[in-house]
Amino acid sequence: VPSEFELIARHFTRGTTHTALGVGDDGALIAPTPGCELVISTDMLVEGTHFLPDTNPEDLGWKTLAVNVSDMAAMGAKPRWATLAMALPGADEAWIAAFARGVFACADEFGIDLIGGDTTRGPRNFCVTIFGEVVAGKALRRDGARVGDEIWVSGQPGRAALGLANLQGRTALSEPLLSDCVAALQRPQPRVTLGLALQGLATAAIDVSDGLLADLGHILEASAVSAQLKIAVPPAPTLERDAWLSGGDDYELVFTVPLAKHADIVALSQTLGLALTCIGRIEAGPAGRMDVFDADGTPIDVPRRGYDHFANGSAPPSN
Amino acid sequence: VPSEFELIARHFTRGTTHTALGVGDDGALIAPTPGCELVISTDMLVEGTHFLPDTNPEDLGWKTLAVNVSDMAAMGAKPRWATLAMALPGADEAWIAAFARGVFACADEFGIDLIGGDTTRGPRNFCVTIFGEVVAGKALRRDGARVGDEIWVSGQPGRAALGLANLQGRTALSEPLLSDCVAALQRPQPRVTLGLALQGLATAAIDVSDGLLADLGHILEASAVSAQLKIAVPPAPTLERDAWLSGGDDYELVFTVPLAKHADIVALSQTLGLALTCIGRIEAGPAGRMDVFDADGTPIDVPRRGYDHFANGSAPPSN
Numbered sequence: 001v002p003s004e005f006e007l008i009a010r011h012f013t014r015g016t017t018h019t020a021l022g023v024g025d026d027g028a029l030i031a032p033t034p035g036c037e038l039v040i041s042t043d044m045l046v047e048g049t050h051f052l053p054d055t056n057p058e059d060l061g062w063k064t065l066a067v068n069v070s071d072m073a074a075m076g077a078k079p080r081w082a083t084l085a086m087a088l089p090g091a092d093e094a095w096i097a098a099f100a101r102g103v104f105a106c107a108d109e110f111g112i113d114l115i116g117g118d119t120t121r122g123p124r125n126f127c128v129t130i131f132g133e134v135v136a137g138k139a140l141r142r143d144g145a146r147v148g149d150e151i152w153v154s155g156q157p158g159r160a161a162l163g164l165a166n167l168q169g170r171t172a173l174s175e176p177l178l179s180d181c182v183a184a185l186q187r188p189q190p191r192v193t194l195g196l197a198l199q200g201l202a203t204a205a206i207d208v209s210d211g212l213l214a215d216l217g218h219i220l221e222a223s224a225v226s227a228q229l230k231i232a233v234p235p236a237p238t239l240e241r242d243a244w245l246s247g248g249d250d251y252e253l254v255f256t257v258p259l260a261k262h263a264d265i266v267a268l269s270q271t272l273g274l275a276l277t278c279i280g281r282i283e284a285g286p287a288g289r290m291d292v293f294d295a296d297g298t299p300i301d302v303p304r305r306g307y308d309h310f311a312n313g314s315a316p317p318s319n
Numbered sequence: 320v321p322s323e324f325e326l327i328a329r330h331f332t333r334g335t336t337h338t339a340l341g342v343g344d345d346g347a348l349i350a351p352t353p354g355c356e357l358v359i360s361t362d363m364l365v366e367g368t369h370f371l372p373d374t375n376p377e378d379l380g381w382k383t384l385a386v387n388v389s390d391m392a393a394m395g396a397k398p399r400w401a402t403l404a405m406a407l408p409g410a411d412e413a414w415i416a417a418f419a420r421g422v423f424a425c426a427d428e429f430g431i432d433l434i435g436g437d438t439t440r441g442p443r444n445f446c447v448t449i450f451g452e453v454v455a456g457k458a459l460r461r462d463g464a465r466v467g468d469e470i471w472v473s474g475q476p477g478r479a480a481l482g483l484a485n486l487q488g489r490t491a492l493s494e495p496l497l498s499d500c501v502a503a504l505q506r507p508q509p510r511v512t513l514g515l516a517l518q519g520l521a522t523a524a525i526d527v528s529d530g531l532l533a534d535l536g537h538i539l540e541a542s543a544v545s546a547q548l549k550i551a552v553p554p555a556p557t558l559e560r561d562a563w564l565s566g567g568d569d570y571e572l573v574f575t576v577p578l579a580k581h582a583d584i585v586a587l588s589q590t591l592g593l594a595l596t597c598i599g600r601i602e603a604g605p606a607g608r609m610d611v612f613d614a615d616g617t618p619i620d621v622p623r624r625g626y627d628h629f630a631n632g633s634a635p636p637s638n
Contacts, residue, residue: 020356024541025461026393026525027360027451032351037339040434041346042448044404046441074345085363085446115359118446122365127404127437127446129361132346142344206345222343 007091008119011100012084016113019081028115030081032133039132039139041071047124057095059186061102066188067209068130069110070251073195074207076140077132081115082107087122110192140198140205140255145223149203149256149282152265154191155275157212159184161247162240171239188251194276197268198255205255211246213302216254217288223256226285232295245292245300256282326410327438330419331403335432338400347434349400355452360390366443376414378505380421385507386528387449388429389570392514393526395459396451400434401426406441429511459517459524459574464542468522468575468601471584473510474594476531478503480566481559490558507570513595516587517574524574530565532621535573536607542575545604551614564611564619575601 008023016022021029032038045064047053065082072079084103088096107114112130163181165171173181191207198205204223206215220227233241257265262278269276292300327342335341340348351357364383366372384401391398403422407415426433431449482500484490492500510526517524523542525534539546552560576584581597588595611619 021458021460026390027358027396027449027458029356029358029394029453029458031356031455034353037348037350038357039346039348040400040402040450042402042404042435042437042446044406044437044439044441044444044446046406046439046444049406049439049441071345075348077346081359083359083361083448085361085448087363087365087368087444116361118361118363120363120365120368122363122368122444123442125363125365125406125441125444125446127361127363127444127448129402129404129446129448130346131359134348136350139340139346139348141340 007093007096008117011097012114012117014104014114016115019113019115022113022115023117030115030131035136036133037136037139039072039075039077039134040129041068042127042129043068043071044125044127056186057098058102061099062106062187064126064128065103065106065112066190067251068128069106069112069192070188070190070207070209072130072132073190073192074140074205074253075132075134076138076195076199076202076205077134078196079110079112079130079132079192081113081131083116083129084114085118085127087120087125089121089124110190138199140195140202142204142206142219142222145204145219145225145256145282146258147225147282147284149258150262150278151216151227151229151254151256151280151282152276152278153208153212153252153254154194155250155252156244157208157250157252158240158243158247160188160249161243165239165243184250188249190251191253194253194272194274197272201261201264201268202255202257205253208248208250208252208254210248212254213245213290213292217290219254219256220290221288224287226283226289227280227291228283229280229290229292230295230297231279231292233300235294235296235298326412326415327436330416331433331436333423333433335434338432338434341432341434342436349434349450352452354455356455356458358391358394358396358451358453358458359448360387361446361448362387362390363444363446375505376417377421380418381425381506383445384422384425384431384447385509386570387447388425388431388511389507389509389526389528391449391451392509392511393459393524393572394451394453395457395514395518395521395524396453397515398429398431398449398451398511400432400450402435402448403433404437404446406439406444408440408443429509457518459514459521461523461525461538461541463522464538464544464575464601465522465577466544466601466603468577469581469597470535470546470548470573470575470599470601471595471597472527472531472571472573473513474569474571475563476527476569476571477559477562477566479507479568480562484558484562503569507568509570510572513572513591513593516591520580520583520587521574521576524572527567527569527571527573529567531573532564532609532611536609538573538575539609540607543606545602545608546599546610547602548599548609548611549614549616550598550611552619554613554615554617
């Protein structure tokens with residue numbers, strides 16, 4: 001049986017491109033770019049809570065890093081370095097090799113050096129900590145939304161939730177929607193380029209990990225404002241509508257922009273080839289309040305606002 | 320039942336002293352000190368592998384952060400920030416409150432801002448990532464040991480292993496040794512002050528997490544040298560001798576120093592009020608080779624070199 005150290009060396013030790021000292025000492029050494037702040041985020045993914053035991057390991061490797069990359073996108077930061085700690089039930093080399101391929105595919109896509117880690121035995125669990133850089137003072141925070149700002153969202157949240165529902169037999173999607181939704185679930189594409197482009201345009205931003213309304217709620221609470229939303233969802237409650245409003249795991253960005261910058265966002269959508277949709281406006285009012293209407297102007301009851309890992313009895317559909 | 324977010328807010332959200340933006344956004348923001356490199360390390364502690372289910376949660380909180388602080392000490396870095404991700408089987412508030420007290424006791428002791436985290440449901444698992452600072456180019460690495468250097472160790476490794484053996488009924492220590500060994504196991508004291516003082520003196524350093532010989536072996540391999548050791552251990556194999564040579568979990572420092580700096584280390588020991596013992600010398604020879612003798616000059620067979628989480632069938636005694 002190959003040892004822990006052999007497995008790590010074989011599959012997780014690779015060269016770095018912008019790191020003073022990588023894996024293999026008590027700590028890694030990095031030289032931050034002068035004039036930049038470091039943006040740091042950590043996420044833990046647990047088997048049975050965030051992913052199913054039979055998840056394709058290469059997809060899982062991608063997603064484990066991608067959900068952290070998405071936090072950098074939401075801060076308007078360039079992802080630069082990451083660490084990966086993992087607990088595994090045993091040394092299944094084929095599984096580890098596939099998982100590592102997925103991790104490095106994502107790292108390569110976004111220019112990230114993997115600079116450290118830890119491997120131990122235990123119920124399957126992955127913890128990534130990611131480090132991005134942003135020019136000092138330019139990060140996109142949650143607390144900057146102002147009355148009169150427009151609220152925008154990238155892509156279409158809810159695709160990952162629909163993909164999961166299809167895999168679980170709760171709906172039957174047709175192609176090409178099916179492939180699109182399954183890809184959104186298994187290989188989410190963090191909106192890093194969008195986040196970087198929003199520096200100087202957006203007043204606040206967050207990524208959709210818990211659901212559109214839940215995550216927008218975090219902006220409203222941090223900024224102490226309300227919102228009025230008009231969203232082109234089906235008029236009656238359906239799986240599709242619930243997914244749009246409350247489906248997590250998509251990693252689109254929700255952001256607020258001063259009204260005067262409306263045309264800049266329209267132009268940015270063209271430049272990036274990425275749908276950016278205005279879904280409402282920030283208003284004065286109680287922190288966190290949302291009035292939601294469908295395309296016909298019919299009020300929508302705001303559904304459950306995202307998943308809380310302890311207040312509910314059951315596991316969430318996914319991360 | 321209080322929600323995940325309420326529990327985190329109640330017990331883990333505290334002010335920071337040197338952080339631009341702490342817990343509560345997609346990422347934390349820190350401003351690295353100009354001219355310094357960042358030193359980064361991550362460790363995962365799993366219930367059943369690194370600690371027992373009935374471990375006192377306050378001690379466990381301390382130790383979860385302390386083992387990471389020790390990595391900073393081993394690099395000669397000043398610990399500055401940390402993130403904590405955790406999986407918990409449920410929302411046991413008393414347990415979480417005690418765990419948080421232990422974490423913050425350690426954070427306060429070493430001047431660390433807790434800047435981010437993640438909480439989720441799952442088998443109990445803690446992952447800390449820690450960030451220290453060191454003047455660029457001054458970090459203590461594993462690969463700098465040179466032929467002729469002396470090998471030193473702080474304190475006396477093996478106390479944590481003896482403490483565990485006593486708790487498990489495999490030995491019966493007398494006071495005050497018993498209290499000393501149990502404290503070494505449950506409340507390890509990372510040698511941060513020593514690590515900082517060794518900048519400019521030591522050529523290589525590592526902390527004793529897997530056992531004295533195992534961890535010294537990492538220095539020898541990284542530096543491509545051999546070592547001759549003379550260690551004042553009992554002549555016959557005993558639990559005490561095994562603990563000295565191979566007991567993990569102590570977080571003392573092993574380091575190499577040019578012969579010409581011998582008097583500086585003796586003086587440093589006085590200044591710090593901390594035992595620093597010369598246990599041997601770096602020699603030319605195959606990378607990693609060790610010849611070990613006891614106080615009488617009798618050769619000692621080098622025992623098993625530390626714990627490998629996958630190559631062995633059973634869990635290690637502790638981290």
